[in-house]
Amino acid sequence: MRAAFAEGTSRNLDIQWQAFFLFCEAFQREPLPVNTQTICLYIQFLSRSMKSPDSIRNYVSGVKTLHILTDTDYSQVRQFEVNLALRGVARLNPHCPHRASPITPRILLEFVKFINFSDPLHATLWCSFLLSFYVMIRKSNIVASSGGFKPEQILLRQDISVQGDMLMVCLKWSKTNQFGKRKHVIPLIRIPSSKLCPVLAFHNMCDLVPAPPEAPAFSMPGTRSKPISYSCFQKFLKFLIVQTGRDPALFSSHSFRRGGATWAFQSNVPGELIQLQGDWASDAYKIYLDHSLEQKMQVANFVKNSIITFQAAFYK
Incomplete structure (x- = not known):
């Protein structure tokens, strides 16, 4: 069962669980089973140091995985409120992910x-x-x-x-x-x-x-x-x-x-x-593409030429 997780996934889960237990210990919260308020406070706490809302979402997902693996009840967590907290963090802390510049x-x-x-x-x-x-x-x-x-x-x-x-x-x-x-x-x-x-x-x-x-x-x-x-x-x-x-x-x-x-x-x-x-399983490869100004200008040129053609036909 442990082998079902990739090595990197297991390492990330260990880090996430340690962070959650340290949070609960520091603020005297009950970690297992967790309640909605604790999860929302944890989200707010993580937002102080984490810039990426996606990273915070992963840490919260790690808490749920911990409950599943330990056969602990997670049903008392109201997911709607958790999602609101995550969306609030994303709105208050806009974050543009850093992507490595392409080698040409x-x-x-x-x-x-x-x-x-x-x-x-x-x-x-x-x-x-x-x-x-x-x-x-x-x-x-x-x-x-x-x-x-x-x-x-x-x-x-x-x-x-x-x-x-x-x-x-x-x-x-x-x-x-x-x-x-x-x-x-x-x-x-x-x-x-x-x-x-x-x-x-x-x-x-x-x-x-x-x-x-x-x-x-x-x-x-x-x-x-x-x-x-x-x-x-x-x-x-x-x-x-x-x-x-x-x-x-x-x-x-x-x-x-x-x-x-x-x-x-x-x-x-x-x-x-x-x-x-590139062995991409989805269209995710598109976010890797670095479009040049010349390529972006093609859109403007297509629109310009279609307007010219339409205008000529309209006044004909």
């Missing part, structure tokens, strides 16, 4: 000036950057967290195969495929005479950092089983961002996923193919 091909080309392609670590990180961009991949498939890595989740060398001028990237696990019911295979084609070629980057990494098929796809140089860590990935990305004169606080590993989706959209790739490539 222009930025990637600027990175090239500061990368030593003969350095094993640089070559490995560069290859991971390009695959993150083209495959719109999540960080959990690329790097290891502080708690280690799981071979069934992270990309291995054997999951990336060379077929002529193509790379075939096989994702066997993802946020939307947590039980491994399918394999998501994505082809990447060679880009001749380009530093942004994923095939060239993969060959260069394999030459400098050879590893057996069962090893992580992006291994630390000098090791065969230790994958690139998230902190190493982030540190190198921030370094390159600073070198290009940009604010590193605006970028993260998620910038590659958003940037890849945005570039595909600007390249007129159909939305359903972008959704397929």
Whole structure:
């Protein structure tokens, strides 16, 4: 039953439960079973430090989950009043979620000036950057967290195969495929005479950092089983961002996923193919797209041209 929850979900629930019990202890409220007033006070308390109403809603949901798992009655909580409190917080504290800025091909080309392609670590990180961009991949498939890595989740060398001028990237696990019911295979084609070629980057990494098929796809140089860590990935990305004169606080590993989706959209790739490539289970990918001013101007131009046509017909 514990395994039914993803590792990240279990960790979040532990944090939420601890916060709730500390709140009840500090303000002498009964935690189990909880009543409506306690929940509403908890919402107001959380709003003092949490900017996102969605985060507060998750913490309240964690209290309900706690009751269900401990077989404790939750029926006395009046959900209508709880929802009113949540809506009140959202109205009093408007919050625009921060989203990482997209990595673009222009930025990637600027990175090239500061990368030593003969350095094993640089070559490995560069290859991971390009695959993150083209495959719109999540960080959990690329790097290891502080708690280690799981071979069934992270990309291995054997999951990336060379077929002529193509790379075939096989994702066997993802946020939307947590039980491994399918394999998501994505082809990447060679880009001749380009530093942004994923095939060239993969060959260069394999030459400098050879590893057996069962090893992580992006291994630390000098090791065969230790994958690139998230902190190493982030540190190198921030370094390159600073070198290009940009604010590193605006970028993260998620910038590659958003940037890849945005570039595909600007390249007129159909939305359903972008959704397929990035393995989105819904239309949520649309919030990742960064629309240019030129694209937004298309709406104004369409309206202008239709007015001109209509006006000409009207006065004819």
